Amino acid sequence: MRISDIANPRQVILVTARWQDTDDIITLAWHMPLSFNPMMYAISLGKKRFSLELIRNSKVFVVNFVSKEFKEDVLFCGEVSGREVDKFKETRFEKEEAETINCSRIKQALGYLECEVVDEIETGDHILFIGKVKKAELKKHGARLFHISGDKLGELEDA
Numbered sequence: 001m002r003i004s005d006i007a008n009p010r011q012v013i014l015v016t017a018r019w020q021d022t023d024d025i026i027t028l029a030w031h032m033p034l035s036f037n038p039m040m041y042a043i044s045l046g047k048k049r050f051s052l053e054l055i056r057n058s059k060v061f062v063v064n065f066v067s068k069e070f071k072e073d074v075l076f077c078g079e080v081s082g083r084e085v086d087k088f089k090e091t092r093f094e095k096e097e098a099e100t101i102n103c104s105r106i107k108q109a110l111g112y113l114e115c116e117v118v119d120e121i122e123t124g125d126h127i128l129f130i131g132k133v134k135k136a137e138l139k140k141h142g143a144r145l146f147h148i149s150g151d152k153l154g155e156l157e158d159a
């Protein structure tokens with residue numbers, strides 16, 4: 001049994017990362033708020049993820065909360081690596097510039113958190129990035145996507 005078989009369902013989000021001229025989008029189910037004041041947020045990335053390399057170099061990332069209508073694109077970003085494809089080109093997601101950090105955001109996101117990395121913890125086969133939130137905005141409400149199990153994505157209405 002895997003930890004996700006017990007801990008799921010979990011809300012699925014997208015993290016955008018940038019280093020030099022490269023932008024990437026990664027699908028994540030492992031993430032959490034850590035503090036109201038200061039506003040802090042954590043994300044957990046497998047050691048082989050391309051986006052991890054970008055975040056390690058840039059020390060910034062954006063957490064993008066998206067609605068269930070983007071299910072296919074969210075799955076795509078969770079199945080292929082930014083080493084092979086430009087996920088902004090291959091999905092419906094459009095790039096917009098973050099305002100407080102040098103990073104991309106997803107234009108269609110319901111809301112976002114612009115984060116600066118303040119710490120990095122090796123937990124095992126994943127790395128936990130602790131981010132200080134520099135800007136947070138909820139643009140609109142919408143039903144979110146949840147990771148149910150394996151590669152199944154479910155939808156929660158009125159979330």
Ligand SMILES: Cc1cc2nc3c(=O)[nH]c(=O)nc-3n(C[C@H](O)[C@H](O)[C@H](O)COP(=O)(O)O)c2cc1C
Pocket residue numbers: 012024025026027028029030031044045046048049050051052074075077078079080081082083147151153
């Ligand atoms: C529903 C779902 C949830 C995922 N959650 C995580 C996660 O929390 N952490 C992680 O490192 N990878 C997670 N993944 C896998 C990555 O999104 C996937 O390996 C991705 O292709 C990595 O992209 P990159 O190499 O461009 O960074 C998830 C995938 C899916 C489909």
